[in-house]
Amino acid sequence: MRFVADLHIHSKYSRACSPALEPGPLYRWSQLKGITVLATGDFTHPAWSALLQEQLVPAEPGLFQLKPELARQQDRDVPASCRAAARFLLEAEISCIYKRDGKVRKVHHLVFAPSFETAARISASLGAIGNIRSDGRPILGLDSRDLLRIVREASPEAYLVPAHAWTPHFAVFGSESGFDSLEECFGDLAGEIFAVETGLSSDPPMNWRLSALDRVALISNSDAHSPEKLGREANLFDCELSYDAIFSAIRGRDPKRFLKTLEFFPEEGKYHVDGHRKCEVRLEPEETIRRKGLCPSCGRPVTIGVLHRVEKLADRKKGKKPAGAADFEHLIPLKEILGQVLRVGAGSVRVDALYHRLLARFGNEFHILRELPAKDLEKEGLPLLALALERMRKGEVELQPGFDGEYGVISLLAKKDFSHQDQLALF
Ligand SMILES: [Zn+2]
Numbered sequence: 001m002r003f004v005a006d007l008h009i010h011s012k013y014s015r016a017c018s019p020a021l022e023p024g025p026l027y028r029w030s031q032l033k034g035i036t037v038l039a040t041g042d043f044t045h046p047a048w049s050a051l052l053q054e055q056l057v058p059a060e061p062g063l064f065q066l067k068p069e070l071a072r073q074q075d076r077d078v079p080a081s082c083r084a085a086a087r088f089l090l091e092a093e094i095s096c097i098y099k100r101d102g103k104v105r106k107v108h109h110l111v112f113a114p115s116f117e118t119a120a121r122i123s124a125s126l127g128a129i130g131n132i133r134s135d136g137r138p139i140l141g142l143d144s145r146d147l148l149r150i151v152r153e154a155s156p157e158a159y160l161v162p163a164h165a166w167t168p169h170f171a172v173f174g175s176e177s178g179f180d181s182l183e184e185c186f187g188d189l190a191g192e193i194f195a196v197e198t199g200l201s202s203d204p205p206m207n208w209r210l211s212a213l214d215r216v217a218l219i220s221n222s223d224a225h226s227p228e229k230l231g232r233e234a235n236l237f238d239c240e241l242s243y244d245a246i247f248s249a250i251r252g253r254d255p256k257r258f259l260k261t262l263e264f265f266p267e268e269g270k271y272h273v274d275g276h277r278k279c280e281v282r283l284e285p286e287e288t289i290r291r292k293g294l295c296p297s298c299g300r301p302v303t304i305g306v307l308h309r310v311e312k313l314a315d316r317k318k319g320k321k322p323a324g325a326a327d328f329e330h331l332i333p334l335k336e337i338l339g340q341v342l343r344v345g346a347g348s349v350r351v352d353a354l355y356h357r358l359l360a361r362f363g364n365e366f367h368i369l370r371e372l373p374a375k376d377l378e379k380e381g382l383p384l385l386a387l388a389l390e391r392m393r394k395g396e397v398e399l400q401p402g403f404d405g406e407y408g409v410i411s412l413l414a415k416k417d418f419s420h421q422d423q424l425a426l427f
Pocket residue numbers: 093108163164170
């Protein structure tokens with residue numbers, strides 16, 4: 001079966017995360033978004049693990065579902081057009097901070113487990129090394145290679161995937177505290193790494209520029225810190241619904257089973273190009289090089305973004321797709337598009353009302369973004385939305401790339417498109 005999976009999120013127990021990140025709301029939002037398999041996040045956190053075990057029951061092998069009585073309560077707030085199966089898969093993110101070769105390394109990793117027993121074994125090993133009780137995404141003084149060993153020893157079906165591989169401060173290839181290759185990071189165990197998460201600021205074509213990554217799969221996930229952000233990046237599979245089928249599709253880099261990733265335009269990510277947020281300075285990589293890495297406003301070193309870092313490590317020109325690589329599709333979150341159509345903030349009450357009206361009328365967000373014929377929206381009296389969606393699907397967008405922690409801006413509509421103002425009065 002075809003389904004969408006988002007394999008990296010956080011719970012309410014992670015720092016700076018929404019208190020709404022609980023199993024019930026996650027189940028409800030999975031349906032609104034069109035996600036069939038959602039990672040739990042944070043399985044190493046004792047209170048979150050206890051809550052998951054109290055509210056979830058086993059479903060297909062390695063997957064879990066919300067208890068039926070809890071699901072019924074949530075389903076009252078899910079329109080019939082969006083109701084669908086929703087499953088959970090056990091996942092956690094670990095922040096490894098350690099010294100290697102005289103440099104401080106800070107690298108985030110995703111860890112996946114097929115059962116609560118395996119998750120508990122991993123948590124017990126990590127709990128002996130550092131504090132896993134205070135933050136859902138624990139910070140441990142643990143070498144990435146040793147984390148990988150712990151995960152692989154816990155179960156042959158437990159896996160590690162480097163998270164948001166290119167972000168400057170906390171990633172395997174990050175410009176500030178990462179490495180130049182998987183081998184440098186994981187040493188003798190590098191062969192155990194079969195996938196990397198590309199993160200919001202990079203997309204598959206950028207990663208294809210490194211021949212060293214030809215042997216790994218590229219996955220994309222939301223890293224959501226609130227339920228509304230679920231699925232802002234995700235993976236599309238065509239396989240059996242089970243933990244093993246998902247990971248064997250990824251490991252096998254089989255484009256018939258791991259079909260594609262659903263991606264941000266990488267320019268929207270908050271570390272795409274270089275710059276200095278405090279000084280409101282955004283630099284393209286060539287300009288950073290010309291300025292010797294220094295901010296033209298304050299003279300301090302700028303934060304080197306993902307594009308620059310890819311350029312530095314790349315050994316191949318743009319345009320080659322390695323054999324077996326999954327396809328990809330660029331999307332923009334529906335609420336951002338509605339904000340542009342209504343010319344208000346994406347977080348406004350009007351956007352929220354129209355968002356839920358559209359979901360009730362047409363189905364989940366991924367269906368609307370990816371599949372709904374534009375003419376159906378015209379018939380609904382929303383020609384500007386139809387136009388915006390068509391432009392997104394064709395990649396006809398105007399980009400202001402993100403830098404140094406500031407999200408980029410992707411514009412779908414120009415001033416001259418707004419001659420249908422009267423029709424918008426309806427909303
Ligand atoms: Zn992270």
